[in-house]
């Protein structure tokens with residue numbers, strides 16, 4: 001409702017009269033409520049024109065500060081203090097997925113890490129259930145790239161497709177790179193688990209995979225956008241309906257606290273840190289100039305907001321939307 005001053009005054013008179021008639025008595029005796037000891041499922045919904053987008057939280061990942069080779073320790077400490085997070089060598093990042101319902105098609109963009117990177121992830125299925133979304137109703141699984149915290153959840157622990165009726169959509173350069181047995185065989189030991197995770201996730205979708213480029217329609221309402229640097233085929237997805245647009249930018253940002261202030265600080269496992277930094281600067285610039293709504297897999301849940309300038313750049317979380 002819209003409340004204006006005159007209504008407020010009238011309501012105040014009515015409330016005072018009502019209160020005057022109340023006799024304060026002894027309240028009921030309440031039983032102790034057992035503590036839950038954990039967070040509620042993370043789900044949040046917005047509309048982009050006629051399209052509904054539901055952010056689903058899969059969990060979080062702790063990134064060592066040393067994963068950002070250009071980060072200066074004193075500047076990191078300063079940012080941690082300014083952001084009211086513990087000063088130390090760990091940066092906590094959200095792991096988000098986004099379900100896009102166009103009305104005709106149901107898509108999910110990334111699916112979290114299942115249990116591939118430990119117990120801090122894997123909440124996506126519970127989030128979908130809480131949002132009333134049936135995995136069997138998903139038509140399209142879209143992967144921004146094939147890292148384990150993005151594609152782990154597309155497959156179940158027993159190796160089946162978690163979205164049994166969906167095709168997998170992924171950039172052809174990512175699919176070809178990660179699914180290659182030769183690349184797995186030739187990878188250094190520490191890097192092999194990335195290939196193994198991608199191949200385990202991709203295998204149930206081999207027959208249905210649709211390999212895409214960086215600028216094409218995925219389904220009506222969703223287009224791919226090349227955002228290179230993080231992996232061979234890292235891709236963003238633009239959701240649009242009428243004049244409304246949302247850019248789901250994948251892994252442009254891993255540590256919002258560090259990388260909005262310092263867009264040049266790339267994460268160590270970018271395929272090309274310099275290309276990734278250039279992509280990040282351009283994405284920030286475009287988002288700021290166009291006042292574009294963006295969503296990111298590692299932005300603080302629900303991971304939806306805007307970019308503004310100031311001390312480098314700043315992320316402005318979108319206000320809670322009370323209705324669609």
Ligand SMILES: [Zn+2]
Pocket residue numbers: 147149150251297298
């Ligand atoms: Zn990631």
